[in-house]
Amino acid sequence: MSVRQSLLAILDHGACYGSQLRAEYIRRTGASVNVGQVYTTLERLERDGLVANDGVDDDGRVLWSVTPAGRTEARAWLQSASVADGRDEVALRIGLAVTLPGADVRGILSAQRAGVRAALSEEARRSGGEDVVGVAVVAAARRARLEAELRWLDEVERMTIGRAGIAISEERPRRGRPARATL
Structure with missing residues (x-):
């Protein structure tokens, strides 16, 4: 906001x-x-x-x-309508991890789930009895996003079953920063 x-x-x-x-x-x-x-x-x-x-x-x-x-x-x-369009650091981190050979994807997803569940528990502990409807609206949105993230994590786990990471590509971009000359 x-x-x-x-x-x-x-x-x-x-x-x-x-x-x-x-x-x-x-x-x-x-x-x-x-x-x-x-x-x-x-x-x-x-x-x-x-x-x-x-x-x-x-x-x-x-x-x-x-x-x-x-x-x-x-x-x-x-x-106005607004749609979250910023960088999603969680999705980027997990998206990268699932492509890295040897990454513990299940462990990463498990840790993220635990964090989301803890946030949901904290939200449930804090919410209820808000006198101002605006506060209740914000709390409900947070809970809905956290619950959606749990569903997304389940989807990611299904998508990655049996998938292996990928190696660094042999294709090299034509441009790059040249090495500094040493004296």
């Missing part, structure tokens, strides 16, 4: 100071965010014309409000 757009979406409902924004983010999502990241993000949002410094409150804290451009960006973000 983008902290940048999340802060804009919260500010769309009223001016806040930095620590207040952090508390609202945590209260609404259950996810943590560093207060320093909030203030750095606010500075960037101000630079980009998406928030404005609204002066200070009675306690001397800087209040921030969303600008019309920030409101437009926040509302567009809330309405």
Whole structure:
């Protein structure tokens, strides 16, 4: 979840100071965010014309409000679809391991399963009774992803039964970094 757009979406409902924004983010999502990241993000949002410094409150804290451009960006973000398209380090690690001769694929999959099951147990221990529906939504998404990862690990195991790793290719790319000349 983008902290940048999340802060804009919260500010769309009223001016806040930095620590207040952090508390609202945590209260609404259950996810943590560093207060320093909030203030750095606010500075960037101000630079980009998406928030404005609204002066200070009675306690001397800087209040921030969303600008019309920030409101437009926040509302567009809330309405947009997003699909995870970043690098999946787990899939890349396992995908590489299954091609390496001698890699203990079963051991690797077993360790990953154990980690996912531990995360599911922790999620189950923490969840239940969330007063804020946003926190429940985030927790449910995490559980669904972890359960999907367990199914994927089972699929990977089926795909790799009887498969051997592959050796380094004899085909050499035409380009490469030349060796440094030694004196």
